[in-house]
Amino acid sequence: MSSSEFDLIESIARSQSARRDDVTLGIGDDCALLNVPAGMELAVSLDTLVSGRHFFADASPELIGHKVLAVNLSDLAAMGAEPAWVTMGLTLPEPDKEWLAGFMRGFSVLASKYGVQLVGGDTTSGPLTVSLQAHGLVPAGKAIRRSGARPGDLVYVSHTIGDAGVALAMLQGRITATDELDTLRQRLESPQPRIELGIALRDVATAAIDLSDGLASDLGHICERSQCGAVIETHRLPLSGAVGTLSDWRLAVTAGDDYELCFTIDPSQQERVTQLSQELDLRLSCIGKMRQQPGIDFVSDDGSSESGLQGYDHFPESDT
Known part of the structure; x- marks a missing residue:
């Protein structure tokens, strides 16, 4: 199934459900614009999941979508941060819209639970790999180190x-x-x-x-x-x-x-x-x-x- 990178990005943007008031500009521009509230510090973490290493090659896309977000939110949890935004780098062997729809379903269920909005990222061709950068908010001086x-x-x-x-x-x-x-x-x-x-x-x-x-x-x-x-x-x-x-x-x-x-x-x-x-x-x-x-x-x-x-x-x- 063929599709342009633009179509993939549009599909990702449409399929997420969480929308936050502190996102001035999300997916669709060169950068996202985000408002960090006064008195809060920004906690940032990044994890990469590789097919055959972090999940089985035949794993369902829903489970992969859940896990890539869950492992990043776990880093935020360890520091006492409340999840806010994520950016994602998605490498796919081919532009499979059905696979992507399943991936985003698993991702979006967990994202909605914690009010996390996907605000940007990148798509490219290659072995199945997902990198996610999570951003969380914690009151200044309260992060657990x-x-x-x-x-x-x-x-x-x-x-x-x-x-x-x-x-x-x-x-x-x-x-x-x-x-x-x-x-x-x-x-x-x-x-x-x-x-x-x-x-x-x-x-x-x-x-x-x-x-x-x-x-x-x-x-x-x-x-x-x-x-x-x-x-x-x-x-x-x-x-x-x-x-x-x-x-x-x-x-x-x-x-x-x-x-x-x-x-x-x-x-x-x-x-x-x-x-x-x-x-x-x-x-x-x-x-x-x-x-x-x-x-x-x-x-x-x-x-x-x-x-x-x-x-x-x-x-x-x-x-x-």
Whole structure:
């Protein structure tokens, strides 16, 4: 099916439903014109999803549209930012209007939920790749950074971890598939950004990050930026029944694509976190504590400890 780039852009512009009053000029010009409210800071993040790397080549366009927006909103959530606008770079093997319509349906459902407007971008020809830049708003001085954790802070994660990793292992044949594959695959292909939690943590968390590459790596980023370490108690890790049955905690802390929030708090805020868990109807689990000594130790019930675990790496060092 042939179509000009202009037709594709028009199709994208028509298919989005969210419209914001703070967009002076959106799709259709060389640049978008946006109004940043007084007293707010602009949080900006960009993620690229590549076919065969971040999603299966035969994945439905609706799921791809959802995921590319969800993973970017997850970055905003980690900093306590409220989503506002996005720009998108879309590379397609061919100008398939049916595929694009499905992609925009998945994108628009999530965009409408959080009031996100697509305000510009670019289309080009090539291997299927989607890059999205998300823009969010956070009150000046209230953004949650990776660098604020201190020794003695408690470490929390939201919901459960490892489900996406087990789903991927099943789909790749590394773990025998079970009846729970469909549920686990939903966690892999349709992650839910924790926007409400991130905003609620602005005055609670000392540091936060979203779990895209696995707890071992992502908590490591907090440790590095905060110049401290952590001790994680493996029996406290929030694992679903499927993960606990089919794998062990190592996969759960090294597999990516959870897109849950990992955050640290001063112990005095523990009761507030319990309240937030109830208010948001979201499991929030204390899994360990920050310490002065660098590195992360994963301590089991029997007192044994493991360190040096790593999550997903796009560019692992070669052994040769």
